[in-house]
Amino acid sequence: MSGPQKIRRSSVSASEPPKTIPIPTNPSGIASMAGQSPSAQFSTSPRLATSPGGTALGRSFQQAAAANARQLTAFLPPTYPIPEGDEGTATPTRQGKVRILLLENINIDAANFLKAQGYEVDHFTKAFSEDELIAKLPAYHAIGIRSKTKITPKVIDACPQLLVIGCFCIGTNQVDLQHAARHGIAVFNSPFSNSRSVAELVIGEIISLSRQLVDRTSEMRAGIWNKVSKGCWEIRGKTLGIVGYGHIGSQLSVLAESFGMNVIYYDVMPIMPLGTANQVATLDEMLANSDFVTLHVPEIPDTIGMMGPEQFAQMKDGAYFINNARGKVVDLGALADALESGKLAGAAVDVFPKEPGSNGPGFNETLGDFIPRLRKLPNLIMTPHVGGSTEEAQRAIGNEVATALTRYLNYGTSIGSVNFPEVDLRAITADDEAHIRVCHVHRNEPGVLRAINAILGGHNIEKQFSDSKGDIAYLMADISGVQYEEVKDIYEAIKGTRANILTRLLY
Numbered sequence: 447m448s449g450p451q452k453i454r455r456s457s458v459s460a461s462e463p464p465k466t467i468p469i470p471t472n473p474s475g476i477a478s479m480a481g482q483s484p485s486a487q488f489s490t491s492p493r494l495a496t497s498p499g500g501t502a503l504g505r506s507f508q509q510a511a512a513a514n515a516r517q518l519t520a521f522l523p524p525t526y527p528i529p530e531g532d533e534g535t536a537t538p539t540r541q542g543k544v545r546i547l548l549l550e551n552i553n554i555d556a557a558n559f560l561k562a563q564g565y566e567v568d569h570f571t572k573a574f575s576e577d578e579l580i581a582k583l584p585a586y587h588a589i590g591i592r593s594k595t596k597i598t599p600k601v602i603d604a605c606p607q608l609l610v611i612g613c614f615c616i617g618t619n620q621v622d623l624q625h626a627a628r629h630g631i632a633v634f635n636s637p638f639s640n641s642r643s644v645a646e647l648v649i650g651e652i653i654s655l656s657r658q659l660v661d662r663t664s665e666m667r668a669g670i671w672n673k674v675s676k677g678c679w680e681i682r683g684k685t686l687g688i689v690g691y692g693h694i695g696s697q698l699s700v701l702a703e704s705f706g707m708n709v710i711y712y713d714v715m716p717i718m719p720l721g722t723a724n725q726v727a728t729l730d731e732m733l734a735n736s737d738f739v740t741l742h743v744p745e746i747p748d749t750i751g752m753m754g755p756e757q758f759a760q761m762k763d764g765a766y767f768i769n770n771a772r773g774k775v776v777d778l779g780a781l782a783d784a785l786e787s788g789k790l791a792g793a794a795v796d797v798f799p800k801e802p803g804s805n806g807p808g809f810n811e812t813l814g815d816f817i818p819r820l821r822k823l824p825n826l827i828m829t830p831h832v833g834g835s836t837e838e839a840q841r842a843i844g845n846e847v848a849t850a851l852t853r854y855l856n857y858g859t860s861i862g863s864v865n866f867p868e869v870d871l872r873a874i875t876a877d878d879e880a881h882i883r884v885c886h887v888h889r890n891e892p893g894v895l896r897a898i899n900a901i902l903g904g905h906n907i908e909k910q911f912s913d914s915k916g917d918i919a920y921l922m923a924d925i926s927g928v929q930y931e932e933v934k935d936i937y938e939a940i941k942g943t944r945a946n947i948l949t950r951l952l953y
């Protein structure tokens with residue numbers, strides 16, 4: 447884009463997305479956009495869209511809505527620096543594709559989805575070290591990682607054109623979220639895509655524990671035939687106590703009832719039961735009445751150590767205990783005591799207070815002095831934090847995070863971000879030809895709205911939404927009747943406001 451252009455009149459329709467859309471690189475924080483179907487603008491929340499059964503609904507809803515949406519593209523001022531490597535090309539346009547770096551073997555469907563949006567995607571199986579990130583990430587506008595790549599303040603400072611980070615996993619501890627937000631970088635993750643996988647694992651564990659399947663299998667591997675029925679039970683008619691009736695706990699409740707179990711649950715929030723489950727008033731009441739107790743709470747100060755010697759003592763004799771939530775929620779020394787004494791008949795543990803950083807030997811006393819004790823116990827199922835590790839969950843995570851990245855890059859939508867205020871606007875439609883969208887990340891200070899509205903005041907503000915989270919605020923506004931020649935001035939004026947962190951204009 448070497449000189450002023452006319453605003454695109456909308457020959458582009460949702461059903462016929464353009465083959466290429468000009469996309470700026472973004473060393474100083476101007477909008478970056480890719481050619482993609484605008485249907486994402488209309489999709490339901492990405493979390494809903496990837497829940498079981500939700501994908502199909504989301505798609506058909508998107509398809510229906512897509513007919514009216516207008517493809518947005520990015521404003522690029524003439525002063526914009528030419529990206530490195532573009533100087534020698536036939537048309538040094540100061541434009542380039544949005545470049546996305548995917549690390550840690552992110553699901554191939556997600557990579558293909560992002561490529562299909564018109565982004566340039568580099569896909570690596572390994573994690574990058576801090577030094578590698580500092581060397582390579584500055585050339586990218588977005589990065590997708592899992593849990594091993596650390597996005598530190600040093601990395602963020604080295605990447606002025608980075609717009610968004612996708613954590614293709616549950617946790618976001620590997621990213622300095624505040625530092626990212628202060629640099630206008632939104633971070634997305636996928637906290638609930640693997641709920642079903644965890645719930646199914648718990649069902650498998652309940653049956654395996656009550657039938658001592660792991661012990662029988664170990665004996666057979668050792669050449670021992672041990673046909674016993676003593677201490678082996680059907681699960682029908684037994685009571686399952688669920689601590690934490692959220693995404694996983696509530697799905698588990700439905701599955702368990704279909705096996706004929708009675709379900710009771712304890713949660714700090716009053717939550718409407720599914721099926722014939724019953725909420726109980728206290729943890730003690732639940733522990734005293736359950737044949738199986740399973741934890742599905744977050745790791746927060748209130749829950750750390752919530753299962754200790756006292757709580758195991760309150761459980762029924764011969765009951766079973768399952769933890770697929772977070773390692774610090776349980777005192778594993780106390781669990782070892784309860785199993786060694788025969789108070790509990792078995793347990794399943796998927797998560798540990800300290801976990802090895804990589805696959806291979808390493809599950810030993812360095813992680814806690816209770817580990818050697820646990821390794822010797824019968825009817826104890828131990829798994830390496832695989833509760834959510836299924837092909838389906840990986841696909842769902844890939845779908846959710848890739849969609850969130852696309853929506854943010856292309857439409858400014860921050861719904862689902864963990865470090866940003868969540869802001870969205872309904873689509874600019876095909877009829878709204880001279881509309882532009884302002885996406886303005888700024889410090890949360892008084893007077894910003896007044897300043898921005900003074901800049902936009904000469905135009906009709908069709909819709910506007912602003913929200914804040916801590917130090918950071920995010921404003922989206924659609925304004926109409928804007929000629930291309932005016933766009934640069936609007937951009938420069940907003941960018942020049944006192945609290946500006948990042949301004950992107952989409953038109």
Ligand SMILES: NC(=O)c1ccc[n+]([C@@H]2O[C@H](COP(=O)([O-])OP(=O)(O)OC[C@H]3O[C@@H](n4cnc5c(N)ncnc54)[C@H](O)[C@@H]3O)[C@@H](O)[C@H]2O)c1
Pocket residue numbers: 616637638640641644689690691692693694695712713714715742743744745748749770771772796797831832833834835
């Ligand atoms: N093992 C794995 O691979 C794996 C996979 C996914 C999730 N998880 C973990 O499972 C846990 C549950 O996940 P989720 O998606 O169902 O979470 P969620 O946020 O949907 O539900 C958690 C529930 O716990 C309740 N809660 C909070 N504090 C409580 C307390 N002190 N006592 C009782 N209830 C309390 C909340 O009100 C909420 O209903 C989390 O710790 C998550 O990290 C583990």
